[in-house]
Amino acid sequence: MTTPITVLIADDHALFRSGFRAILDTQDDIDCVAEVADGEQAVAEVQRLRPDVAVLDVRMPRRTGLGAARSILSVPGNRTRIIVLTTHDSDDYVREAVTAGALGFLLKSMPPEELISAIRIAARGDVLIDPSIVRRHLGRFAESLATPEPDAAINRLTTREREVLQLLSRAHSNAEIADRLRVGEQTVKTHVSNILRKLGLRDRTHAVAYAHLTGFATRDNAG
Structure with a gap:
C-alpha cells in the first residue's frame, strides 16, 4: 500500500x-x-x-x-x-x-x-x-524570470528541451515526461538542468513561470 x-x-x-x-x-x-x-x-x-x-x-x-x-x-x-x-x-x-x-x-x-x-x-x-x-x-517582474528576448532564448533550446519545457509547464512530473517522450527519468532531469542553465532560470518554479509569461506554454507546437 x-x-x-x-x-x-x-x-x-x-x-x-x-x-x-x-x-x-x-x-x-x-x-x-x-x-x-x-x-x-x-x-x-x-x-x-x-x-x-x-x-x-x-x-x-x-x-x-x-x-x-x-x-x-x-x-x-x-x-x-x-x-x-x-x-x-x-x-x-x-x-x-x-x-x-x-x-x-x-x-x-x-x-x-x-x-x-x-x-x-x-x-x-x-x-x-x-x-x-x-x-x-508576472509582467512586473519579468526581468527576474526571462531574458529581454525570450524567443531568442527559447531558440537556444534543442527540440527535445522545448518539448520538456512545454510538458513541465503543464505540471507533468519527470516520470510522466519520461513516459510520454519514451526516455529515462535521468534523461529528463538532464534536459531540465540544461533548460534552466540556457534560460538563466533558478529552478522549476521559474521555468514554469517563464513558459507561461512568454506564451511558450500555450503554443500548439513547442518545436
Whole structure:
C-alpha cells in the first residue's frame, strides 16, 4: 500500500480549515496531519511533523503565509513542499511566493478537485501556478524570470528541451515526461538542468513561470 501524502493546513478561517480537511479526508492517498490558525504555528508544526506538503494562506496573524514559507524553506534539509493559497491574486504575492520557492500559488476559489490535484503535484516536487495568474501578474517582474528576448532564448533550446519545457509547464512530473517522450527519468532531469542553465532560470518554479509569461506554454507546437 502506498504511503499517504501528509499535509498541514494553515489558515486563520476555521470554516475553511475544517472544510478543506473534510475534503482531504475523503482521499485515500492524503493524510491531513495538522491544521493551524497562524504562520507561527505553521512553522513550528512543520518543523515538528515534517509533512510532505504545507498549504499556507497568504494572510494570517502573527506571521503571513509567505513569511512562514520563507522560514520553512530556508531550513537545511527541508523536504516539505509549499502551496500558497489566497483570495487575492496580487502580483506582489505571486512574486514573493515564487521567490520563496513555493511549488504552488493558487486561488481559494479553485474547485476542490483541483486543490487536491495540486497537493499531489507538489508532493512529487512539481510546480503548479494558476496560468491565468501567471499571465496577468508576472509582467512586473519579468526581468527576474526571462531574458529581454525570450524567443531568442527559447531558440537556444534543442527540440527535445522545448518539448520538456512545454510538458513541465503543464505540471507533468519527470516520470510522466519520461513516459510520454519514451526516455529515462535521468534523461529528463538532464534536459531540465540544461533548460534552466540556457534560460538563466533558478529552478522549476521559474521555468514554469517563464513558459507561461512568454506564451511558450500555450503554443500548439513547442518545436
